[in-house]
Ligand code: C2E
Ligand code: MG
């Protein structure tokens with residue numbers, strides 16, 4: 001029933017890829033196969049009669065006899081050294097190799113023997129090391145990735161440390177223009193510079209596409225200034241030179257790694273507001289605002305699904321006869337804990353969280369439903385769009401669907417975008433606006449005069465009207481400057497065939513002057529505050 005005789009077994013063991021050792025109770029080797037000779041470099045005759053600790057490196061070497069003595073048949077081989085686990089073996093030349101060992105025990109002619117099957121795990125170990133390396137590193141720059149950084153920093157940092165984050169402002173744009181190869185070679189140059197800049201124990205990582213983190217011991221100000229100086233040197237590619245702007249954020253003092261990274265990123269992101277290319281530390285003010293933003297972030301997601309955002313309508317009147325010509329839809333969020341949060345605060349957060357498209361869709365649906373209820377077919381509804389809406393390829397389709405759902409003619413919708421949106425990606429925004437225009441909707445440039453619109457590109461955009469920013473209206477009629485600016489805007493708009501709308505009209509004197517200056521439409525507390533839709537319809541009826 002047992003098909004193997006002694007010669008068959010010898011031949012099977014002889015061809016095994018695993019090294020096979022048989023030892024007696026004292027650990028003396030009584031048999032080895034060919035693989036054992038290859039794996040450990042000793043010859044068969046050197047092996048026979050030697051102790052098995054020959055292939056065991058210290059400190060296990062010294063304990064090996066003890067393990068053998070502790071063997072008891074009722075506990076089986078599970079407790080014999082190494083059975084089933086990964087450990088190190090040692091070759092004749094002293095070098096080590098990772099091995100896995102399986103052990104069986106048997107008794108022959110009253111004597112106990114152990115046979116060990118030893119598998120060389122070097123290849124596997126190398127593959128596993130490689131995989132671990134790849135999982136922790138960014139394959140373009142060779143720097144740690146976010147995960148690798150987090151792992152490094154999970155070990156307690158030696159002494160106090162600061163996390164510094166920097167973003168290469170033009171990196172994403174240039175990668176799109178010059179291609180992946182440009183990105184990879186720039187990243188490698190960056191990694192080289194960081195390698196020269198950092199001490200061996202200091203860590204650098206790529207945490208986002210264009211954002212990097214380094215971990216330094218205390219007293220970082222001088223180091224960061226030096227790194228900023230270094231990164232100001234243009235990156236080169238062949239004969240071309242690419243100057244990049246690095247914006248730095250420095251974390252707060254002390255704390256968990258995650259918290260340090262977050263505060264450094266926060267400081268770096270905030271730099272967007274106060275100018276790119278600087279070095280920004282995380283301050284108490286930032287701490288307060290970051291806490292509030294975090295609260296808003298967590299609650300904003302529910303707000304939309306729980307119907308906590310509401311729509312207000314603010315009337316727009318034709319200034320010459322104060323006839324109501326339409327409304328602007330303004331979103332409101334009331335949170336039971338945080339109170340009323342103004343759109344100027346939560347819209348930018350929604351943009352960051354990718355929630356703004358949902359808000360736009362919601363407002364569009366509500367606002368169009370309201371304008372559908374107005375009997376006057378000339379009544380228009382203005383809806384504010386976020387910069388990010390213009391980057392969505394399905395924007396036009398969404399507008400079209402919303403109009404269809406409300407059964408409203410496209411001409412009754414006015415898309416409001418801010419000047420800063422228009423300035424971001426001129427070609428893209430222009431293409432989107434042309435689609436919207438072709439659909440038949442109106443387009444209005446909001447907060448006009450606060451941005452950097454140049455006449456040359458204004459002329460390229462299919463805009464119908466300019467909304468003169470509240471900042472100029474506020475100072476009327478007393479400020480000569482404000483009056484001059486409004487006059488200039490009106491005459492420029494006239495030359496381009498655009499209508500003008502004045503925002504934030506609060507009193508009769510402002511309204512009179514604006515009418516006299518030729519502004520077409522007015523909007524402000526004087527003509528009506530943003531109000532619930534029911535109030536707006538009541539106002540409409542009363543007129
Ligand atoms: P905006 O589009 O320029 O809206 C005009 C802002 O001025 C509104 O502030 C309005 O309440 C306020 N306002 C109107 N008349 C007067 C006045 O006589 N005096 C003063 N002092 N203020 C007046 P609100 O509602 O807080 O909105 C602020 C900004 O938030 C808006 O500026 C708009 O850019 C944005 N926003 C509002 N609703 C939405 C929305 O549904 N989607 C998006 N993406 N943004 C929105
Ligand atoms: Mg607006």
Ligand code: MG
Nearest residue numbers: 446447467503
């Ligand atoms: Mg405005």
